[in-house]
Amino acid sequence: MRDSSLSALFGALSNEMRMSSIANNLANVNTTAFKKDSMAFHDVFTRFAHDNVVTTKTFLRDKDLFPSPDIMAKPRLSEQNIDFTQGPMQKTGNQLDLALSGEGLFKIQAPEGMLYTRAGNFLVDAAGTLVNQQGYPVMVSGGALNVPPGAQVTVDDGGNVSINGVASGTFDLVQFDNQGGLERVGSNMYRAPEGAAEQPPDDLVVSQGFLEKGNVEVVTEMVSMIETQRTFAMYAKMLQSTDQLDRNMITKLSRITG
Structure with a gap:
């Protein structure tokens, strides 16, 4: 038996x-x-x-x-x-809420190294830096983005950022050949496996004032x-x-x- x-x-x-x-x-x-x-x-x-x-x-x-x-x-x-799989879009109207349509991820500078996420519910911390919900800086043109108090932030479909009408950089958006192989960190952040190469995303659209909901x-x-x-x-x-x-x-x- x-x-x-x-x-x-x-x-x-x-x-x-x-x-x-x-x-x-x-x-x-x-x-x-x-x-x-x-x-x-x-x-x-x-x-x-x-x-x-x-x-x-x-x-x-x-x-x-x-x-x-x-x-x-x-x-x-x-x-x-x-x-x-793509999740549904939810309109929020918040200028710092960004949703991605297509394959791609935002880059986040965490203390333990570079992380990636599709959660675009960003905010500005006390120092004026654009961060995610965990307080980690969001990468824009290779570095952190400073947003003055009360500034008007505009983001086009390609991820290009303008502050008060002045071009201020482009969100660092990447994709991987095997996104399913990424390691989950927390609920909605990911770590790339060793040796995985970042690639520029294809047909990725950034929507300002929207958030991507979960695909559950x-x-x-x-x-x-x-x-x-x-x-x-x-x-x-x-x-x-x-x-x-x-x-x-x-x-x-x-x-x-x-």
Whole structure:
């Protein structure tokens, strides 16, 4: 019964991780520009040595049954990626709120190094520097942008910034070949993996006075949560049934040998 216990254990653990991912997605449904996590599962087939031996068999059916009874399958988490699907736009009218349409990210200078985000709900700190919600400077033309008190800030579709009608730089917008491979930092910031090269974005549009909302669909996530709960319960029942079979077998064997 060990193989059935292991299969059920791996299935339960995989669905526990899936449930954690769903819960995190739902918790950030109102987080600006949040990108949900997506997970995929697959079966790992464990073959025996005699599976590779070609033999001639006669079957009552015209086709072999699948899966073969001499193949064991155990569920595994195959991948977990960040889904950068575009989120809906929300109009705010705030001159420091910026939304990105297309593939691309803002650059943020954090204490631990360069980070990236699609959340454009910026503000001006006490020193007059344009920062994100965590207080980190937003990169404009390679450095921080100073905004005088009461200044009129204008940003065009290409990310070019004008303060009181004077050109003041361009937002440092970048993209990566594999955005799904970025490492999540907090709710809506990301760190590029080592060796990843920044590239200028293609067809990226900056919209002033708008914010990108999260791409989490509540109904879809709730359906996935119910499915995951039921699948986990099924694997838990399988563990209980296997344990009961083992106990019955041990009890009967002890009576025979006794």
